Amino acid sequence: MKKLRIWYTLMLSLLLGFISCEQTEDFDNEPKVEIVIDNQEGSGVYSFEAKTIGMSDNAQVIWSVDGKEIEGEDQENIINQILDYLFKPGSHTICVKVITDQRTIEACTEIEVEVDENDPCPDLFFKTRQYERPSTYKFIADFDGVEEASYEWFINGDLVKDTSENGNNYLIWNFKEAGRYEVCMKTETPDCPLGTSYCKVIEIEESDLVCPEVSFTKEMEPGTFGTYTFEAQIESNDDVAEIKWYVNGDLVESPTDPQVGNRTLYYQFGSGAHEVCLKVTTQNCPEGIKYCKEIRVGDCPDLFFEPERDGDKNAYYFYPRAFDGIDDVVLEWFVDEQYVGRSPEFPHNNPYYYEFDGPGRYEVCLMIETPECPNGTSFCKVIEFE
Known part of the structure; x- marks a missing residue:
């Protein structure tokens, strides 16, 4: 009987030992996230990398700085779970949240930013x-x-x-x-x-995704100052899954269709330069494709031009719409962001002529600056020919 009790005691000890080891192993293998910091002394530019253990590669990663989540277009500055950020001097809190279907894990770190004011070189970013x-x-x-x-x-x-x-x-x-x-x-x-x-x-990365050609038209509302209507132009046989508009990097919520988004954006701007972006997502282009343009609002004429192809040549005539003082200012032309020339004298009667390198898709922009419109204004149109 004594031997039997000893045997039961031994088996119970072994069983508890296995349970204890199993619990310890689970604890050691708990998913974790760690923030790795990289910074050059005296610089306000920091790099933060989210190092995860036991987490799937497709986990959602959300960064925040001083309690404010990195969102909108600023999320695109996060590459491979690495956040690059330019800080002002002082104390700052950086947090990262990693989300999967099973759990959410968060880690935070505190930094004290000291910028070398005696360094004559700019702190580039x-x-x-x-x-x-x-x-x-x-x-x-x-x-x-x-x-x-x-x-x-x-x-x-x-x-x-x-x-x-x-x-x-x-x-x-x-x-x-x-x-x-x-x-x-x-x-x-x-x-x-x-x-x-x-x-x-x-x-x-290599990709066989087929993304649509996207752009948008812009029209200033008559009788208003800085109120514009933007109309999305989407050339695709694929069903559109999502349309998003951004103004100066901030997402503009769609009041009519928050699920897919609206093809039309109606927006009131203040004076100055503004960037408007259209992002379209389709089934065959899940990461989306984007088209952006800068507009300038002020005491500026509402520019417009009509393109007319020169026969079968790879060349076009561009006819600017007349506005007050058109013959007293310089009309400059850009193709795919590159300056290509200016209109001849008396542009209201003389179109601008440009010969392209060959068939393709080009973005042509007309731009002017005047004393009343010192920041300039522009009008752009996509030209596509075979």
């Missing part, structure tokens, strides 16, 4: 946006003094754009092949003769 199609990106310079600075853009070490040649603060680039690309912004100044740079890695 740029934001990243997907632009028009999955392989095309818009890189937007965003740092103190950006309006006065002159800098260059490089891709994999090759110079692709010098801002001294074009005053805008962005680079639009179509990555034609899948691969890993390093995009850099560099500058040298008399106070910073050795130069400084900021870089970001972009990974383009």
Whole structure:
């Protein structure tokens, strides 16, 4: 009997031991998330990477800075679960939330940002946006003094754009092949003769997705100041799953159809420059495709032009619509963001003539600046021919 009690005691100990080990193993394998921080001393630019353990690759990742979630178009600046951010000096709280069907895990970290005020070099930074199609990106310079600075853009070490040649603060680039690309912004100044740079890695994946061609028309409402109607132009045989409009990076909710979205945007702008974007998602293009244009609101004429092809040639005549003072200002023309020339004298009677490289799809823009319209205004239209 004594031996039997000893045997029962031994079996009970072994069973409890197995249960204890199993519980310990589950505890060690609990899903976790950790925030890895990268920063160069004296810079306000930080990089945060969400390192996950025991989580699926398709988990939803939501970042927040000082209690405010990164949302809207700013989400596109998060690549491979890495958040890049330019901070002002002071204390900041960064949190990441990882969400799956089974659980939600959150981690936070505190940082104290100290910027070296004695460093003569600018603290370079740029934001990243997907632009028009999955392989095309818009890189937007965003740092103190950006309006006065002159800098260059490089891709994999090759110079692709010098801002001294074009005053805008962005680079639009179509990555034609899948691969890993390093995009850099560099500058040298008399106070910073050795130069400084900021870089970001972009990974383009192979894709057989078929995305539609999208654009939109723009019309100013008669008798209003800064009120415009935008109409989405979507060329696709695929059913549209979602339409989203953004103004200056913020999502504009659709009051008529919040599920799919509205093909028409009616919006009242204040004076100044504004970016309007249309994003369309279809079954065959689940990541969506985007089309963006900048509009300028002020005491500016409402520009418009009519294109007319020159026979079978790869060339068009562009007839600008007349407005008060049209013959006293310079009408400048751009094709796919590149300056191509100006209208001849007396443009109300003389169309602008341009010969394209060949058949294809081109965006043609007319732009003017006047003393009454110092920030300029523009009108764009997509030309497509075979």
